[in-house]
Amino acid sequence: MTPIRDGGVRPAGVTAQGWAWRHAGRPRPAVQGLNLDIRAGERVLLLGPSGAGKSTLLHALAGVLGDTNDDGGEAGDSDESGSLLIDGQPPRAQRGRAGLMQQDPETQVILSRLGDDVAFGAENLAVPPAEIWTRVHEALDDVGLGHLPLDHPTSALSGGQKQRLALAGILAMRPGIILLDEPTANLDPAGVLEVRDAVGRCLEKTGATLVVVEHRVAVWKDLVDRIVVLQPGASNDGAVLIDGPPDLVLEQAKEMLIRAGVWVPGHVPATRQRGSAAALPPGTAGTGQLLLAAEKLAVSRERPRRRGFKKLPPTPVQTGISAQVRAGEALTVTGPNGSGKSTFALTLAGLLKPVAGAVSATLELSAGAGIDPYKWKAEQLISRIGTVFQEPEHQFVTGRVLDELLFGPRHLGHGEERVDELLERLRLTSLVDANPYTLSGGEKRRLSVATVLAAHPQVLVLDEPTFGQDATTWAELASFLSELLDAGAAVVSVTHDQEFSSVLGGTELAMGTPEMAAS
Amino acid sequence: MREALTLRSESLLSRANPLAKFAAVFLITLVLALSIDWVSATVALGFELLLFPLAGLTPLLLWQRGWPLIIAAALGGWSTAILAPDAGRILLDVGIWSISAGSLELGLGFMLRGLAIALPAVLLMSCTDPTDLADALAQKAKLPHRFVLGTLAAMRLVGLMAEEWQTIGMARRARGVGSRGTPLQRLRATLGQSFGLLVQAIRRASRLAVTMEARGFGGAQRTWARESTYSRLDVWVLVGGTVIAAAAVTAAIGAGTWNLVWASTGYPHNT
Numbered sequence: 001m002t003p004i005r006d007g008g009v010r011p012a013g014v015t016a017q018g019w020a021w022r023h024a025g026r027p028r029p030a031v032q033g034l035n036l037d038i039r040a041g042e043r044v045l046l047l048g049p050s051g052a053g054k055s056t057l058l059h060a061l062a063g064v065l066g067d068t069n070d071d072g073g074e075a076g077d078s079d080e081s082g083s084l085l086i087d088g089q090p091p092r093a094q095r096g097r098a099g100l101m102q103q104d105p106e107t108q109v110i111l112s113r114l115g116d117d118v119a120f121g122a123e124n125l126a127v128p129p130a131e132i133w134t135r136v137h138e139a140l141d142d143v144g145l146g147h148l149p150l151d152h153p154t155s156a157l158s159g160g161q162k163q164r165l166a167l168a169g170i171l172a173m174r175p176g177i178i179l180l181d182e183p184t185a186n187l188d189p190a191g192v193l194e195v196r197d198a199v200g201r202c203l204e205k206t207g208a209t210l211v212v213v214e215h216r217v218a219v220w221k222d223l224v225d226r227i228v229v230l231q232p233g234a235s236n237d238g239a240v241l242i243d244g245p246p247d248l249v250l251e252q253a254k255e256m257l258i259r260a261g262v263w264v265p266g267h268v269p270a271t272r273q274r275g276s277a278a279a280l281p282p283g284t285a286g287t288g289q290l291l292l293a294a295e296k297l298a299v300s301r302e303r304p305r306r307r308g309f310k311k312l313p314p315t316p317v318q319t320g321i322s323a324q325v326r327a328g329e330a331l332t333v334t335g336p337n338g339s340g341k342s343t344f345a346l347t348l349a350g351l352l353k354p355v356a357g358a359v360s361a362t363l364e365l366s367a368g369a370g371i372d373p374y375k376w377k378a379e380q381l382i383s384r385i386g387t388v389f390q391e392p393e394h395q396f397v398t399g400r401v402l403d404e405l406l407f408g409p410r411h412l413g414h415g416e417e418r419v420d421e422l423l424e425r426l427r428l429t430s431l432v433d434a435n436p437y438t439l440s441g442g443e444k445r446r447l448s449v450a451t452v453l454a455a456h457p458q459v460l461v462l463d464e465p466t467f468g469q470d471a472t473t474w475a476e477l478a479s480f481l482s483e484l485l486d487a488g489a490a491v492v493s494v495t496h497d498q499e500f501s502s503v504l505g506g507t508e509l510a511m512g513t514p515e516m517a518a519s
Numbered sequence: 520m521r522e523a524l525t526l527r528s529e530s531l532l533s534r535a536n537p538l539a540k541f542a543a544v545f546l547i548t549l550v551l552a553l554s555i556d557w558v559s560a561t562v563a564l565g566f567e568l569l570l571f572p573l574a575g576l577t578p579l580l581l582w583q584r585g586w587p588l589i590i591a592a593a594l595g596g597w598s599t600a601i602l603a604p605d606a607g608r609i610l611l612d613v614g615i616w617s618i619s620a621g622s623l624e625l626g627l628g629f630m631l632r633g634l635a636i637a638l639p640a641v642l643l644m645s646c647t648d649p650t651d652l653a654d655a656l657a658q659k660a661k662l663p664h665r666f667v668l669g670t671l672a673a674m675r676l677v678g679l680m681a682e683e684w685q686t687i688g689m690a691r692r693a694r695g696v697g698s699r700g701t702p703l704q705r706l707r708a709t710l711g712q713s714f715g716l717l718v719q720a721i722r723r724a725s726r727l728a729v730t731m732e733a734r735g736f737g738g739a740q741r742t743w744a745r746e747s748t749y750s751r752l753d754v755w756v757l758v759g760g761t762v763i764a765a766a767a768v769t770a771a772i773g774a775g776t777w778n779l780v781w782a783s784t785g786y787p788h789n790t
Contacts, residue, residue, distance in 0.1 A: 062729075062733045064732045064733050099733065100729070107730055108730055109675070110730065110731055110734070111675070119745075120731075120734055120736070121735050123744050124737075124741055126738070126740045129743060132744040166730075169734060170734070349693065351693060377697055381692065382693065386693065389689075391686075394690035394719070395694050397691060397694050452694070
């Protein structure tokens with residue numbers, strides 16, 4: 001490839017004609033019959049239900065489709081038909097013409113020093129070294145990271161900063177088209193705006209074409225000038241369902257978009273209201289019964305470290321946390337990233353040892369297992385406190401959805417009859433034989449909640465349960481949890497999502513400053 | 520791990536080319552590997568300790584970074600002193616353990632040699648940034664850049680994997696998989712956790728590979744924003760390494776303790 005030497009950006013146009021792609025080992029194509037023209041400099045928001053092939057299209061435009069898919073498999077027998085071109089050329093033949101940002105901030109960072117990471121793409125395009133450093137400084141300024149030294153460690157950046165760093169690395173290649181694949185799905189609200197604004201500034205300056213995939217329309221609506229809605233590839237009448245200016249599409253296709261799980265601005269998905277269930281079933285703990293209490297807790301994920309012969313205690317990320325968990329009541333833990341919300345939740349759930357202070361279970365919850373949940377055996381823990389992790393895959397222990405659900409009850413020796421009800425309730429019945437790792441994001445989330453509930457815990461702890469979820473999964477989850485609360489369970493959730501916490505009600509524990517009490 | 524990977528130090532030796540440092544350390548190690556005697560090891564060790572301030576290391580930092588190696592060297596020396604065949608005057612005799620003048624000398628030589636070989640490695644790691652090393656390997660040693668940069672990027676993920684291991688362990692306990700219990704149960708839990716980690720590692724690695732490819736990685740031509748260069752400092756580093764190695768050999772031959780490993784019968788001849 002010849003390096004781009006003029007210093008400017010030439011916006012790229014996209015043409016797709018009857019384009020189709022089937023991943024290796026999949027029976028159906030991910031995208032089929034795609035006809036789409038994107039003019040140079042246009043800004044497009046790509047919407048559609050999961051499985052509509054949005055990511056596949058972005059990967060194809062970035063020229064990285066076909067080497068490996070997300071499952072790490074080699075794509076030996078994938079199929080392509082029709083044509084997908086950038087400026088009339090196949091994307092693969094134009095290294096550096098398109099720049100791609102993916103969802104997981106950790107895998108968007110390549111090198112350990114800030115400046116080196118930004119320079120990486122330009123180096124690969126054989127840009128002369130002196131010009132690379134000019135581009136690096138310019139790109140870092142453009143994304144608002146110019147105040148950091150070039151040897152700043154990339155591991156010390158926040159999620160939003162990492163995504164902005166990735167954007168800088170892309171800008172240093174001077175691409176004609178920028179492709180963003182759910183760039184803010186893993187970020188807190190502040191991080192989302194940081195990244196969105198940085199993208200906006202860079203587009204203003206370079207005039208590059210933009211294609212962004214994102215569930216949350218409100219974030220990107222004002223930045224794009226066109227919305228394209230894709231539908232799953234198996235249909236015959238073409239891959240593009242709707243195409244037009246944002247306001248028009250949102251007005252005309254509102255109902256359809258809502259059904260497809262898209263977060264339409266100004267619309268909060270309908271959820272079940274708290275307290276509308278019938279009276280508590282007999283035998284459940286009465287509402288308001290204290291189950292679990294945290295007393296002046298100091299929390300940390302670190303274990304004691306060794307320095308020579310000396311043992312250093314871990315440095316707590318948060319201290320002096322007191323909170324109470326009561327039957328039938330929700331506790332929402334909020335606060336900025338790094339304030340120790342998740343660490344607190346994991347400590348409360350008996351998974352981390354408190355650095356100081358204590359977590360104590362009342363007799364109502366412990367039922368003879370002892371006062372300290374951290375000391376409970378795993379089987380004792382899951383039937384009392386269930387924890388749903390942010391990343392569902394971390395909790396999968398078998399290779400089949402049904403086995404996943406039966407795992408807890410089998411270990412406990414009871415409760416298998418509840419599994420059918422959970423399958424039904426969380427719409428997993430048709431997936432019983434599937435491998436959990438092959439499910440969509442929403443299905444994985446529903447499965448991870450179902451597996452934990454199969455052990456029938458009285459306390460449910462959820463870490464960012466709504467992160468990156470579409471509106472349909474969000475509404476199902478919120479309704480389901482409000483039902484559990486009315487049935488007498490206690491729900492502790494770590495979340496940035498205010499709408500979610502208002503559905504659940506209860507108390508809020510705001511982290512950030514020490515000595516917060518939730519009563 | 521992560522802390523070590525992003526280590527920045529502004530010491531004199533951190534500015535030298537990693538390949539020159541490697542060559543110097545190699546020379547010293549080679550000489551020390553040739554002979555088991557306490558004179559050459561002591562001379563080399565003495566010089567090395569003088570060099571540590573140049574790498575920005577204080578005795579305390581040295582102990583914190585290298586304590587496992589230092590303890591291993593001491594243990595190695597102790598067990599050699601006990602187990603080597605006796606020669607010369609018996610100094611200590613407790614049951615099956617006996618230390619003679621000969622075995623003590625051999626043990627001491629072992630310990631000093633262990634230290635003299637281990638410390639340059641600690642020194643090298645604490646004044647060499649992995650990125651600079653990769654630059655030197657690709658640009659100066661002409662190793663394939665795909666391999667070098669791929670390894671460098673993967674090393675970043677190793678640090679993340681340590682965190683991931685802890686998270687998966689907790690996530691599995693929350694599913695009822697105990698990591699406590701009988702050794703067999705613990706082994707089974709560890710295997711399951713390893714599998715979970717492997718799945719996550721492969722996913723992360725393939726996403727990272729996509730990121731790198733999308734940034735144009737893998738082409739035949741490439742420029743280097745950080746040019747790896749040799750300077751006058753590197754000449755001094757090489758000279759330093761040669762002087763230490765030569766001094767160690769000369770001193771040992773002069774003292775009559777030079778004792779080639781393959782000519783050795785297991786204990787020094789000249790006691």
